[in-house]
Amino acid sequence: MKSRRSFLKGSLAAALVPMPALAQSQPRVVLVGGGFAGATCARELKRLMPDARVMMIETNATFTACPFSNGVVTGLRALRAQQFNYEALGSLGVSLVYLSASKVDPQARTVTVADGTALPYDRLVLAPGVDFRWGSPARYDEAASARMPHAWKAGEQTLLLRRQLEAMEDGGLVAISAPPNPMRCPTGVYERASLIAFYLKARKPRSKVIILDAKDSFPKQRLFQAAWQQLYPGLLEWVPLSNDGKVVSVEPATNTLVTDFARHAAAVANVVPPQKAGAIAAAAGVADRTGWCPIDPVTFESPLQKNIHVIGDAAISGAMAKSAFAANAQGKACAAAIAQLLAGDTPASGKLINTCYSLVAPDYGISIVGVYHAVGGQYVDVEGAGGTSALEAPRETRAAEANYAAAWFRTITAEVFG
Numbered sequence: 233m234k235s236r237r238s239f240l241k242g243s244l245a246a247a248l249v250p251m252p253a254l255a256q257s258q259p260r261v262v263l264v265g266g267g268f269a270g271a272t273c274a275r276e277l278k279r280l281m282p283d284a285r286v287m288m289i290e291t292n293a294t295f296t297a298c299p300f301s302n303g304v305v306t307g308l309r310a311l312r313a314q315q316f317n318y319e320a321l322g323s324l325g326v327s328l329v330y331l332s333a334s335k336v337d338p339q340a341r342t343v344t345v346a347d348g349t350a351l352p353y354d355r356l357v358l359a360p361g362v363d364f365r366w367g368s369p370a371r372y373d374e375a376a377s378a379r380m381p382h383a384w385k386a387g388e389q390t391l392l393l394r395r396q397l398e399a400m401e402d403g404g405l406v407a408i409s410a411p412p413n414p415m416r417c418p419t420g421v422y423e424r425a426s427l428i429a430f431y432l433k434a435r436k437p438r439s440k441v442i443i444l445d446a447k448d449s450f451p452k453q454r455l456f457q458a459a460w461q462q463l464y465p466g467l468l469e470w471v472p473l474s475n476d477g478k479v480v481s482v483e484p485a486t487n488t489l490v491t492d493f494a495r496h497a498a499a500v501a502n503v504v505p506p507q508k509a510g511a512i513a514a515a516a517g518v519a520d521r522t523g524w525c526p527i528d529p530v531t532f533e534s535p536l537q538k539n540i541h542v543i544g545d546a547a548i549s550g551a552m553a554k555s556a557f558a559a560n561a562q563g564k565a566c567a568a569a570i571a572q573l574l575a576g577d578t579p580a581s582g583k584l585i586n587t588c589y590s591l592v593a594p595d596y597g598i599s600i601v602g603v604y605h606a607v608g609g610q611y612v613d614v615e616g617a618g619g620t621s622a623l624e625a626p627r628e629t630r631a632a633e634a635n636y637a638a639a640w641f642r643t644i645t646a647e648v649f650g
């Protein structure tokens with residue numbers, strides 16, 4: 233028999249934060265996922281359409297942010313600094329359901345949540361982030377991640393990797409397996425390796441960090457490599473795909489990463505597996521054969537299912553990186569498009585911006601900026617509008633960029649969750 237506690241945890245009545253009654257004729261927009269994309273979109277929908285019924289379904293009542301979580305891994309900040317709740321969103325009139333969405337019926341226009349309740353929508357926004365392709369590399373499954381953390385969804389996994397680094401003896405090898413694109417935060421692995429090298433240099437200088445990569449290049453590569461040479465000579469090695477970098481299987485019992493021609497027995501093994509859109513996207517029929525979700529770049533509506541929009545990491549958004557900055561921008565653009573569609577107007581195409589900062593050391597930041605517009609059904613770069621930090625720059629410039637990065641995180645989290 234179900235205990236009262238599990239009933240309360242699992243029932244919609246308990247999970248739904250009450251909101252004032254609204255007229256039945258008001259449009260009903262349901263969102264799945266309260267990350268940077270979904271929570272932004274919910275807030276913006278309520279701002280643009282105060283009378284609309286906006287409901288956000290999110291598994292966890294506490295959101296744990298990935299940006300800056302590499303600082304948690306390396307002991308520079310507490311996990312608490314990454315955690316946010318949805319109280320402010322609730323007080324704006326967004327109704328919050330703390331359950332997982334398990335099914336979508338695009339014909340009936342309903343989303344079913346974990347307790348079996350089917351919730352109706354006029355427009356549905358899916359913002360579930362990423363899921364992992366378990367079994368790739370071979371034998372890397374959820375059980376293996378308890379020994380070889382991915383730490384690519386922030387929370388317990390972040391703390392596990394941190395504990396492993398702390399427990400490692402001086403002289404140990406930290407091996408990171410980087411997946412192919414598309415992936416969440418394409419520069420995050422290199423930032424992580426940098427901050428781990430920073431930690432090792434200060435605390436365990438006989439140790440080494442190696443990145444085994446399924447790719448031959450990555451964004452801001454020259455900037456990272458120049459900084460590595462300057463800050464961490466001999467401490468950090470990047471092994472590209474063409475130099476036998478791709479990890480094909482893992483051996484959790486011995487913490488070993490296996491490539492085509494080599495075996496790397498690590499003291500700490502951090503495996504970032506290949507990714508795809510969060511599972512609800514496939515369940516809703518909006519993911520294509522790639523595992524990701526095609527979208528109309530103006531409305532973010534799926535070409536595969538009417539009235540369902542996809543934003544954030546789950547969406548195929550062309551040249552835009554899968555980042556929190558991009559997810560936030562897409563959340564706003566999607567909300568504006570939905571408000572226009574519900575008013576019977578035709579949404580106009582706009583430009584979106586993305587900036588990704590990376591820390592090579594706590595006081596050494598580098599960045600990349602892109603501006604994007606929709607061409608031929610996809611986001612492409614506005615030529616000449618973006619760029620990266622200069623390759624040659626004084627340390628004060630790098631320190632200033634590290635400060636901009638911290639200010640960006642404070643600003644975006646205050647805007648989305650504050």
Ligand SMILES: Cc1cc2nc3c(=O)[nH]c(=O)nc-3n(C[C@H](O)[C@H](O)[C@H](O)COP(=O)(O)OP(=O)(O)OC[C@H]3O[C@@H](n4cnc5c(N)ncnc54)[C@H](O)[C@@H]3O)c2cc1C
Binds near residue numbers: 266359417511559
């Ligand atoms: C180590 C690391 C560093 C990063 N650094 C940066 C950075 O510096 N700058 C930057 O811009 N980006 C950074 N990112 C990327 C950024 O975290 C993601 O791009 C961003 O979180 C994507 O937002 P999202 O809303 O699409 O997904 P998420 O933020 O992951 O949110 C998805 C939400 O959906 C919920 N969900 C999923 N499925 C369901 C379901 N079925 N039912 C209910 N809820 C569901 C999840 O619980 C989650 O809360 C970093 C990522 C990592 C891993």
